[in-house]
Amino acid sequence: MSSIGDNIVRIKERIDTAARRSGRDAGSVRLVAVSKTVGISRIREAVEAGQLLFGENYVKDAVEKIGGLGPELSWHFIGNLQTNKARLAAELFDVVETVDRAKLAFALNKHLMELDRSMHALVQVNVGAESQKSGVMPDKLEELLVEIKSCSALQVTGLMAIPPFSDNPEETRPYFSMLRELGYALVEKGLLGINAPLELSMGMSGDFEVAIEEGATLVRVGSALFGERE
Numbered sequence: 001m002s003s004i005g006d007n008i009v010r011i012k013e014r015i016d017t018a019a020r021r022s023g024r025d026a027g028s029v030r031l032v033a034v035s036k037t038v039g040i041s042r043i044r045e046a047v048e049a050g051q052l053l054f055g056e057n058y059v060k061d062a063v064e065k066i067g068g069l070g071p072e073l074s075w076h077f078i079g080n081l082q083t084n085k086a087r088l089a090a091e092l093f094d095v096v097e098t099v100d101r102a103k104l105a106f107a108l109n110k111h112l113m114e115l116d117r118s119m120h121a122l123v124q125v126n127v128g129a130e131s132q133k134s135g136v137m138p139d140k141l142e143e144l145l146v147e148i149k150s151c152s153a154l155q156v157t158g159l160m161a162i163p164p165f166s167d168n169p170e171e172t173r174p175y176f177s178m179l180r181e182l183g184y185a186l187v188e189k190g191l192l193g194i195n196a197p198l199e200l201s202m203g204m205s206g207d208f209e210v211a212i213e214e215g216a217t218l219v220r221v222g223s224a225l226f227g228e229r230e
């Protein structure tokens, strides 16, 4: 079995290669190491290999990890966020990638103001229009962005998606390009990309290279770094 450190080096090489292949600067893509179900000691191995950005799906699991691992790390929330966990999420995370409804944005904004801090966020888009998945439907995205524009402590900088599952990354490619086109259209309309460059969080262990070719600025990789989850 390869070590977490080796995996990180290898994934970063693949990120660089995919970026260069598509005429992009390797520095324009950041790796979010998805550490759901991964314990502190294995996360620490990743930190020792230079990985400082992590993604967590569950607020409760993240409390101990974030508290135990030191202030130099950044944490993105990438799971389904219940409104009653918004306060804790506002305290703990640097970015919430899964804002998909106005109620959640308003709750985060309120808690951030009370905490006297601000946060970047992404809006999760249900690119496959799958009924069981969270994320705002593509045709409701613009309306949501307009609605939450007034959130002064929660700055939306881009979009995130989890496309329908497929073993073949080429089948996922159209969903990645869809997210990019949605993002570009919103930049044109002045709803994104105003104070910070457009972020596109897309691509996981099985398809992050295709996502980079389609414009990903954040790739969320779990099992390829930490091994298969139980």
Ligand SMILES: *Cc1c(COP(=O)(O)O)cnc(C)c1O
Residues within 6 Å of the ligand: 034, 036, 057, 078, 079, 162, 204, 205, 206, 220, 221, 222, 223, 224
């Ligand atoms: C678990 C998870 C990932 C990572 O998936 P892998 O296939 O293990 O790389 C990425 N994004 C989200 C939202 C996840 O829940």
